[in-house]
Amino acid sequence: MQKIVEKHVALVEALKEWIEAHVHEPIKIEDVAHKAGYSKWHLQRVFQDVTAETLGSYIRNRKLALAAEELKNTRYSVCFISDRYGFDSQQTFTRVFSRVFNQSPRAFRKSNARM
The missing domain is CATH 1.10.10.60 (Homeodomain-like)
Incomplete structure (x- = not known):
């Protein structure tokens, strides 16, 4: 090493x-x-x-972690968040996010919605 x-x-x-x-x-x-x-x-x-x-x-992980925080804590659209963190498209963002968090951004938002 x-x-x-x-x-x-x-x-x-x-x-x-x-x-x-x-x-x-x-x-x-x-x-x-x-x-x-x-x-x-x-x-x-x-x-x-x-x-x-x-x-x-x-x-990628920093961008996804911050995007996840925004999904939980804001009402920004998935498209806006995807663009905000420099992903090529919403589809790319959704694919990468789903691979890391085992659910789509929309499902993540719903499961982490603040009461």
């Missing part, structure tokens, strides 16, 4: 903050790599070494 370098931990934490600040935009791995000043291949290895999660999974 590769030794995690302290500067890589600091870099990954800074990139997580940057991702959080831009989570409502379409974020490509190339964008994050450019921000970090690394090739996307090297950055993906560094990110996974530090977090045990791929960069793509991290970005």
Whole structure:
């Protein structure tokens, strides 16, 4: 196993903050790599070494977690939320969301509705 370098931990934490600040935009791995000043291949290895999660999974999971919160706590349409988090289409959002949460966004909203 590769030794995690302290500067890589600091870099990954800074990139997580940057991702959080831009989570409502379409974020490509190339964008994050450019921000970090690394090739996307090297950055993906560094990110996974530090977090045990791929960069793509991290970005997708952050977007889905925030989308799930909005489904629970707002009346925004599924289409609006899909667009807000930069998914290509509502169908893509529904497919990815359903794979992670084992139910569609609409079913998730209904099952988590506040009383």
